[in-house]
Amino acid sequence: LTFMWSQSLMSMWHAQNYGSCPESGSRVGLSYPGAPESVAKQNELAQGGAEASMMWECRQVLDTSGETCKMVLNPRVCQELEVDDVEQCIDLVAVFPSLLLLMEVMPKCEKGPSTDFAGCMIRESHSPVMPGFFDTINRTWPGKPITAELLNNYSDKVSHATGYPSFTQAELNQACKARVSLLSIASQVLSTPLDQMQSMLEKAKQEQAEGKELDPFFEKCNHIVYLYGCDHEANEYTIWTWGGRVKLPREMITGPSNMTVKRDVPGPWNWGSVCSAITADKITFGTEADMxxxxxxxxxxxxxxxxxxxxxxxxxxxxxxxxxxxxxxxxxxxxxxxxx
Known part of the structure; x- marks a missing residue:
């Protein structure tokens, strides 16, 4: 049931972007042993839409009034997006459309006149979300021509800002206070034995003391989990994932407060495993009439x-x-x- 529910939500997210349910883009199937390479590749590409799809799902499933769904990011990642205002930065991340849709439509428009690139994307995509997407870009970077180069650059920056772990104690506290919190996390932290991670952390601390640049232990965030509980005094944070619970100490979520790591782009990247959270302070389940x-x-x-x-x-x-x-x-x- 968990997988059926997840795949259905992902399909709905893509259908919302496409404005329909084409076989090529919006339907997300189950991956299975022996699946044709084309099916496996399609499923991999269609696995959700990161923070943007999480916000959509929060408003569709958790708080359908849309009043309390929030995105929690380390404010410093907004520097990667060249945006000073945090709320504007979050808006920019939250409207990012389906990558599948962008990949389909961009080749049709990037060879045309640059002055008509945005208009072409809106026309060719037939997507109900595309006009709002470009409107947000215009409001964020007024005066900048919207070109294929700008869109590719923007896509890369969003991928960096939300894909590399940067969660700090401040963001973790916000997630813990919310009634419901979904975390974007590096799945490696859920499958690696805790003693092995502790050993790697001690090694990183030693290298830091020696003045060395630190490599990250956890890779990019690639999984969404439910923050089941926070026990600050016991330093124990319970994650619900894959049908079970995993308990992690704070250091595995945010990394030590003074420890940064190097990535392929500069940013506030830390030794932790969490990139962002989507929170809601109430659960409404459906329209007012439904309730x-x-x-x-x-x-x-x-x-x-x-x-x-x-x-x-x-x-x-x-x-x-x-x-x-x-x-x-x-x-x-x-x-x-x-x-x-």
Whole structure:
């Protein structure tokens, strides 16, 4: 079920970008032993869309009101995108469309007039997301001509900014405080024995003390996981992934606070394993109409943090809606399901 759910979400993400469901681009199949090379390559290319698809999924599945879904990045990665304003930087990352779609359409437009490149991309893609994508680029870099070179450069910069681990204690704290947190992580940290990682960390500390440049132990972020729990005092952070839980110390998530590593491009890269997070502070599951539940007594429906009217069934007392947030009670009486 986990794989069916994941593949369906990925297919929906690509279909949203394409504006339809073409066999060539939006359908994400399961990889399996003996699969033809063409199928395996297609599935590999179609594996989600990093932070942009995570934001989309948050708004589609977790908080469909779209009010609390947020992207958490190390602000210093925005320097890689040449953007000073963090919110503008996050917007730029969040609107990045399906790479499959860009790869299909760009060859059709990059040989044409550079002044019409953006217009060509919008026309040829037939994508409902492409106009907003180019509008965001225009607002971020006003006056810069949108060309194939700019788009390729932008794609590389987003890949670096969100692909290399740079999460710090500050970003981890934000993720831990949220009701739901999804982390973009280097899967290597989930499959390598902890004692081996600890040994490599001690080696890195020794090399740092000797004044050497440090190579990263974890590669690029390539996996999305659920942050199940944070125990700061015990230095234990629980990750839910692949149908099980993995407990990691902070050093394996953010790396030591004073330890940076060298990559192929300059940036705030550290020895940790996490690149970003998508968080939500409430779970709404569907539209407001979908969330309507019956008040006690069934005389009317309600949704979330609101009061149901007094009725015979409630002993003539106004009570919170059964779907109200745990602990919320803006009504006169405490309902029976909130009584300890």
């Amino acid at each position: 309507q539940v019956d008040c006690i007594g069934g005389e009317r429906t309600c949704s979330g943090n609101e009061c149901c009217p007094a009725s015979v069934a409630t002993g003539n007392k106004a009570l919170p809606c059964p779907s109200a947030d745990p602990g919320w009670n803006g009504c006169v009486e405490t309902p029976p399901w909130l009584v300890a």
